[in-house]
Amino acid sequence: MRAVIFGASGLLGRSVMRAFGDMTVTGAAFSRTAGALVAVDATSAGAIARLLGRYQPDVVVNCVGERRPAVWAGSPDRAREANVDAARLIAEGARRCRARLVHISSDYVFDGTAPPYRPDSLPNPLNAYGRWKLLASTPCVPPARTRRSCGCPCCTGPCGSRPRRT
Numbered sequence: 576m577r578a579v580i581f582g583a584s585g586l587l588g589r590s591v592m593r594a595f596g597d598m599t600v601t602g603a604a605f606s607r608t609a610g611a612l613v614a615v616d617a618t619s620a621g622a623i624a625r626l627l628g629r630y631q632p633d634v635v636v637n638c639v640g641e642r643r644p645a646v647w648a649g650s651p652d653r654a655r656e657a658n659v660d661a662a663r664l665i666a667e668g669a670r671r672c673r674a675r676l677v678h679i680s681s682d683y684v685f686d687g688t689a690p691p692y693r694p695d696s697l698p699n700p701l702n703a704y705g706r707w708k709l710l711a712s713t714p715c716v717p718p719a720r721t722r723r724s725c726g727c728p729c730c731t732g733p734c735g736s737r738p739r740r741t
C-alpha cells in the first residue's frame with residue numbers, strides 16, 4: 576500500500592509517519608522539509624495534483640492545519656487557507672486519484688457543553704478555528720464511501736518551531 580501524508584512535519588503528521596512504519600509512505604511538508612519530506616504548498620491544486628500523480632497513493636492523510644491562536648488572530652486569511660482551502664484541495668486531489676482519504680478534524684467543532692462527542696453529534700463551534708475545521712470537514716465526510724474524517728482531541732508532544740508566515 577502506498578500512502579501520502581500531507582502535514583508530515585507537524586506534531587500529528589510526524590506520529591502518523593511513524594505509524595505507517597515500513598509501508599511505502601511519502602511525507603509532504605511546507606516550511607520544514609528536512610530529510611525525505613517533499614515540499615508542497617497544500618493551498619495549490621496544481622502542486623497537490625503533481626505530488627499525487629507522481630506517487631499514486633492508495634491512501635492520503637491530511638494532517639495540514641494552522642492551530643496557533645496567534646496566527647488565527649494575526650493572519651486569519653492564511654489560517655483559513657491552511658485549515659479550509661487545503662482540506663478541500665487535498666480531498667479533491669485524493670478523489671481524482673481514487674485514493675482513500677483520512678482527514679483530521681478537531682473537537683473545536685463542538686461547544687464543549689455536552690461531552691462525550693460522537694461522529695454524529697451536532698457541531699457548534701465557538702471560535703474561528705472551530706468554524707474553519709467544520710467547513711474543512713464538509714468535502715471530506717461521507718456519503719463518499721472511501722473517505723474518513725477523524726475528530727481529534729488535544730495532541731501533546733514536542734511541537735518543534737515553525738516560522739510564522741504573513
Ligand SMILES: NC(=O)c1ccc[n+]([C@@H]2O[C@H](COP(=O)([O-])OP(=O)(O)OC[C@H]3O[C@@H](n4cnc5c(N)ncnc54)[C@H](OP(=O)(O)O)[C@@H]3O)[C@@H](O)[C@H]2O)c1
Binds near residue numbers: 586639640
Ligand atoms: N495539535 C492538536 O492538539 C490537534 C488536535 C485536534 C486536531 N488537530 C488537527 O490536526 C492537524 C495537524 O495539527 P498539528 O498539531 O500536527 O499541527 P502542526 O504541528 O502545526 O503541523 C501543521 C502541519 O501543516 C503543514 N502546513 C501548514 N500550512 C501548509 C501549507 N500551506 N501547505 C502544506 N502544508 C502546510 C505544516 O507544514 P510545515 O510545518 O512544514 O510548515 C505542518 O506539517 C490539523 O488539522 C489540526 O487542526 C490538532
